[in-house]
Amino acid sequence: MDLLAFLNPNELSLGMSKLAMYPLFDTAHYIVSLMALKEQPGAVAFAQRSPFACWFSSMLFCFGGAILSNLLLAEPAVAPLSNDANVLLASLIWYLVFYCPQDLVYRSAALLPIRLVLSGMKEVTRTWKVLGGVAQAQKHYKDGILVMIAVGWSKGAGGGLISNFEQLVRGIWKPETNELLNMSYPTKVTLLGAVMFSLQECRYLPLQKHHLMFIYTVFLVVNKTRMMLSGSHSWLFSPVEGAVHRALFAGESTDPTPKAKAPGRTSSADTCAAPELDGKAASENQNGSAASESDGEPSAKSGTRDQTPGCVGGSKKTD
Template sequence: MDALLSALGMDKVAVGFSNLSMFPLFDMAHYIISVMALREQPGAIEISRRSPIACWFSAMIYCFGGAIVSSVLLGEPPVEVFSNNINILMASAAWYLLFYCPNDMFFNICAIHLFRVLLAGMKEVTRTWKVLSGVTLAYKQYKRLCIALITIGWAKGAGTGLMSNFEQLVRGVWKPETNELLKMSYATKVTLLGAVLFSLQTTGYLPIAQHNLMFMYTIFLVVTKVTMMMTGSTVSPFACVESVLCRVILGLKSGDAEEKNSKSATKDISNGTCPASNGNIKAEPEETCAPSASSPDTEESNDSNKSSNKKDD
């Protein structure tokens, strides 16, 4: 791969790209996109009016979640993340302007589609630096322990998603079903992929120069993100690969769970059992599972029986 990039004359470009500084433009783009994601969460506007401190703390988790999680995993104090005053001020400025700017002027400007695509592309560039930073920090302590390198790199690049439940608690929301590990988003998946690649490269199992891997991985991130935003697609680019791997390795097919549930529900109904009981409790007469009103013919027959009984008496 290195020879291919050298033949294309991209080797020097990759070296220059790897020396690119994220401060201040790319970092600011990351803060803006992160706080915009928070602002678009249900109830975030109300929280910003009712409790600005909680809203600010949630914004800091969105901006520095990866650094917080990786610090915990490395045994470092999480509060050290807030030691960089300039980055905290930049993130706080983005939070204030997006939530409290008069007439939502700053938010409306950032929400312009083309401008937001540009900011999202710049944010994806910072993802590469975060993943590589996490892998490098883990390598200093754990050397060739690949699982540790992958975990720290993944946490550094996608920590905000991984600690989303804690961030929701700050806003007074508890939704355990939204756990990122239960249903991973595209950002979490692509960050995991990057953590694996950089860990293999750092430990020498992937024969490619670091600056070339940074360049190609970033190009993949930016192109994929921009394409998804421009086309409005919500389908993960890894959907086909995941489907194949699930079939080959796990023997699963997409939608197996839903099909199994629907079939079991149909079987319960046909056997005369309540679907809610999962077939363990037999259904009572119609009043239990599906109460129905008595028909007029039934009422007439009952009245005639009562009258005949009176005559007999």
């Protein structure tokens, strides 16, 4: 109780909700995002070959969420780039990450203690982005919970959701890497946050906004730190996700595509096999003996098929 009284969770969460993202937290977001871009295969060579295309791709990494959320709400997609201070800051960091002499900026930021701090600060900005997307959607569609979830999700994880377009800028086209086909941890956890903040805005979740912001931010930072220290890419709700998938979506396959015929079977061979099987079955019935399924198949070495009258192509040998 003394610890809770000292920390005063209500005042702590209220104070955290008033944090300004610019410039420190935005700087951490840009650094971590551009480091992730630089670590992709071929990104360094691409930056040396096409600096302008690399800059444009980097801006998509940094402002992809805001651009995608504006597109969903039919607002100007270039509006996020109208903030000159943010664009200049992101451009400066892009130059230092990709072109700094001796690669000093990237190597310094890649040190584990520094990267832990930067990644934690980036996760803090994720909360503000998701909440901003939900509030932005509510202005246009009051109580439209699905729209609020979609816009909050896109604003918080837009860089991943438009990754195919960003790759296309770099001359790479891999539609199988679509984020919706195999969602990564940031996309999943952002969707979770968008659902919770949308429910809170619509009064379905009995929590004050600053309390929810505090809980969600702590969860993001702690889980991201755990993943980086342990080298794991799984998240806490993986067992629940797997159980729900098995229960609701992993039923028996009902693929209507007809199965392919066994190799070596041709239409002529199937046509010829019918009278042979019927003749042998009649003979076995007369003798009162039961044959196994494998014995009922005529031998390929015998000349029975070649001698079957009225069989077109009956002499064709099957494997």
